[in-house]
Amino acid sequence: MATIKDVAGRAGVSVATVSRVLNGNGYVHEDTRQKVEEAIRALNYTPNEVARSLYKKKSKLVGLLLPDITNPYFPQLARGVEDRMQENDYRLIFGNSDENREKEMDYIQTFIQNHVVGIISSTNDPGAEMYAELRIPIVFLDRTTSDRPSVYADGREGGRLAAREIIKRGSKRITIIQGPAHVGPAMDRYEGAVEVVRERGLPYDVLKTTSFSFTEAEGWAQDLFRLYPDTDGVIASNDIVASAVLQEAFRLGKRVPEDVQIIGFDDIPLSRLLAPSLSTIHQPAYEMGREAAELLIQLMEGQHIERKSKQYPVHFIERQTTRKVD
């Protein structure tokens, strides 16, 4: 079977030139191109798989903006988006906004410059001008409860659920960890928890935090037990922060769940690998990612849309950081 070298030899050019002809990129003089094409025909040369693929239809690009893929919740969302997009032959350009407005805008610009045909964005500000002016379909994912096309979980109900479950299981001095104030779902779940604790007339403390970072969470966990040593129940802003609280409780010799109960949020994969495993509020991240992709595909392909927004219910996952009830 003829190789690319045989073609180059017969045409009297370099392998790189043959490759440029096959790939259609880079400058090749018209005479040279003809020589190469003659050699390809004469030798009945079949280009290799990669070269062949270039004759196939080009996959279209979709932009995916996430806050930070080092938070294990977001890779689940991203996989959901990617897997569904793959099925319809779309591919992803992606970026981490770090919840930073400038970075977010920079990526949206990059997406447009690279001619994406649609965007999925986990933004805290779906009303931003840059989104209003877009002339391609966009779906908001996770970070918003906008009326525009969006997929998100019921964070407020999640907060209520966490509070109800921890109270039902006997916590009387609850500390609620409030996530970053500019992150919509963090505030939703915080407000849901406060709502229920107040309704029940229980005393509670609030620990304000500014991120979901692993390293910072350890410091907040220390603050928590120093500022509120009588805490017997912690409603954490997410599973990462809950893990740090669990570790700190362990370090202080507190028994979990006997002395302190802990409930996280998200149900990231590692939450059940913790020892004791973490009780938490489950958000169906992978499914939400797929659903956002599905909705965007419908919008991009001009299909009839039944519902522009989808709110996913959340539920309590009972594991070992909460006590048993009958």
Add this chain to the structure above:
Amino acid sequence: MATIKDVAGRAGVSVATVSRVLNGNGYVHEDTRQKVEEAIRALNYTPNEVARSLYKKKSKLVGLLLPDITNPYFPQLARGVEDRMQENDYRLIFGNSDENREKEMDYIQTFIQNHVVGIISSTNDPGAEMYAELRIPIVFLDRTTSDRPSVYADGREGGRLAAREIIKRGSKRITIIQGPAHVGPAMDRYEGAVEVVRERGLPYDVLKTTSFSFTEAEGWAQDLFRLYPDTDGVIASNDIVASAVLQEAFRLGKRVPEDVQIIGFDDIPLSRLLAPSLSTIHQPAYEMGREAAELLIQLMEGQHIERKSKQYPVHFIERQTTRKVD
């Protein structure tokens, strides 16, 4: 200040048409374009930030292929790559290969079709034809010890280190969990561990596994203690699998590290949030990602390359799943 609506009104066209003129995408009749441009001049209209950005230099795309971002090790690598690329105004298209040859090739093709100027690939097969035929710079990351431009950690030494540390701390019946056979670094660390355990003449068992998946790891952890109930030391294939072993030991009422010591691999962020926190072999994932990006930038920009490959040393992180020694 004039708005896009004012421009549309004066030119007698829709806002969408003005937007198409500004963005330079979609068809606009030449007469219409002139009318819009006249209106823009007459009103001294300044397009908004997104539109303005389109006059800026277009960011170039780089392809990033990872095995699976739902394994928390890879988002660290990806952040390193992304952050360094951002600094030189490159952006990423990305994909998960799932260690699957076909998916890998499909993404490499997509990258080329979308005119990436360079590729970073965590492949198990850097010698594959598709890579040999590429006419753009490529850097291999993490999955290989190729002579071609690549950045990786010293997995074999990592395996040796894990074995030395667990033996030094008193384990006498070690089980080594062997990661997926087609994943280079998994085999390197496995072979390193076996080398040391054999040298010391200790009996040992091997549990073969086929992935680093969260869900499967729980099953393997159960197998481990059922098949090898006398195990007093586990060298896990990575931190996820180690977490599952820790959880299973806890469930069986074994004390860690008194009855069983456990050492992981990777040092993913959650490993120190486990309770007890996980002793492990640290790989500098974020730095490795940055370094791969750095090397690719040098190759893409035709700079002189000092060293084409960089092997990172690994080191033992002593936490609570191993016993103390003097």
